[in-house]
Every structure is written in C-alpha cells, then in structure tokens.
Amino acid sequence: RHRRRLRILYRRSAESQASTRVVDPYGIVAKSGRWYLVADDQGDSRLLALERLSAFEQLDAPAVLQPGETLHTRWAVLKKRTEEQDRVSVTIPTPLHYAVDG
Template sequence: APGSPSLLQLADLVLVDSTAWFADSEAGVDVSDLASALRHRRRLRIQYRRSAENQASTRVVDPYGIVAKSGRWYLIADDQGNGRLFALERLSSYEQLDAPAALRPSETLRTRWAALKERTEGQGRVSVTVRLPENGLDLARRILGNRIHDVSDAENGWCTVVVRYPDIESVRQLLQFGDHIEILTPETARERISQLARDLVERHSTPAS
C-alpha cells in the first residue's frame, strides 16, 4: 500500500554458510515461515530452550535474519542489545510484536553473523587433529558436537577429524573414545593424553583401597 514500509528481500534475511561446523539436526520451527515473518522487521517474542536448560523461557529479541551452518539453522538477533545465535531446533515458537526491531545502525545480517562467528570460533584456540574409525563418527558427533571443525573423507576405514578446544587440557574429553582414537597433532596434545592414560593405568593396576 502507498506509504507503507517496503518489505526487505529474503536475500537480506537468509544467509547460507556451507563451511564446516559439524552438526546434524532439524529445525524446530518452519524456516520458510520464519524467514517470511522476518521481512516485516518487527520484534519477536520467542520461546527458547538453552542447551543447558530443560524448559523453554520467553524472551523478546530484535532479529537480523537466519543462517544455515552445516545443517543447523540459527536465528541471529540482539537479545537486550547483545548479539546472540539461537539454534532453531531449540526455538519452539515465535510471535511477531507490533514494535519494530531495534537494530544497530549500519549493521546487517552479514555483519552480525561475521562478528558472532568470529566470537564463537575464537572459543576454540587449540586445533587438535585426531584419527577415528569411520564407524565412530556418529559417536564423535554426539560427544564433540560443534567442537568438530573439519572431517576428512574416509581412507581405509579411517577419518581425520580436526577438533577445536580452548586449551590443551581439554583433550581429556577424548579419553571417552578409549582405544578407538589416535591424536596426531599437536605434539603437546599427544603428550597430555599419554600422561592421562598412564595415570589411569597406574590408578587401576592395584586393587582399590
């Protein structure tokens, strides 16, 4: 209608980033419906469950758009002025409010995504390369989730996987794979996992006191 604000193009609201974060999950809301709703540039009231919580909570957010990252969809929005990634499989419902979205001047979906992506990837300062049997990849996804940065094609039944950790000490998580894993690099990670394994052997070589 004359005088009404023009709708934004979907290309300004949906961004597909095909580079690897390893995830395999389904969106909890219809992505196309949400994308269409975002064209109105209004605030959203969402029901969202954080990964560490059992129940969803209600929050009001200012959305920039949605991003697809290796099979997982995210709503990119400001939550009380702070940029956030909301995984759509944990977003159970949303409602458009009458108020326009309060977005940062000169910021777009792409600039907000770039900043959030850099912040998220910056949490993994140590890249650890490991070798896993191909049939162990499903277990790796469940245990490691988004810490997996890259997975090679299988060769002779084995895959090379790059895992990102905030520090070397975090490699103790890889003990869950038992003898189905080998750390290739860096050498400091190999040494740490070797020391942890020796400590386990020593602790279990005598009866418990």
C-alpha cells in the same frame, strides 16, 4: 523480513525449560548443517538455534537493531566468536621416568 520484534519461546542448551524472550532479529543463517536466528537479545547479539525455538510471535513494535549493522555484519562477528570458542589449549606434562630395582 518485516523488521519487527519477535517474542520467542526458546530453550538454551544448558537449560531444561524454555523461557520467553523478546528479540530483535537480523535474519536466519546456516552453519554446519544447523539453522540459526541472528538476533539482538537485550542488546547483545546472539545465535539462537532454530531447533530450540518452540514458538514465536511477531510483535507490532519495530526491531531495534544496532546502527549500521546488518545480518551480514552481525553474522561475521558471531561466526568468528563461535569458531574461536572451539579452540582448546592442552598442556601435556613431561613424562616421568621411574627407575625400577630388580
């Protein structure tokens, strides 16, 4: 809301320990019953699950957001990316037919 950088303590889903990162926040969104922080982390846009954020500190530095980008535009890109990750391609082999003598 204040367009300031945040220092956060965040645990990624694949990690057991939280790490400190400095992010540039666009805002907060809800998806499938979960809340996420939409932020740039080292220049890459990320969805950070609030349930895995254990601490935060607002810094004096202004957030460095991508030119022309807003919460709405970043959310649209991230939402599409996460929904495409759920697609799974399955190949089922043709059933084999065995002759049984007998």
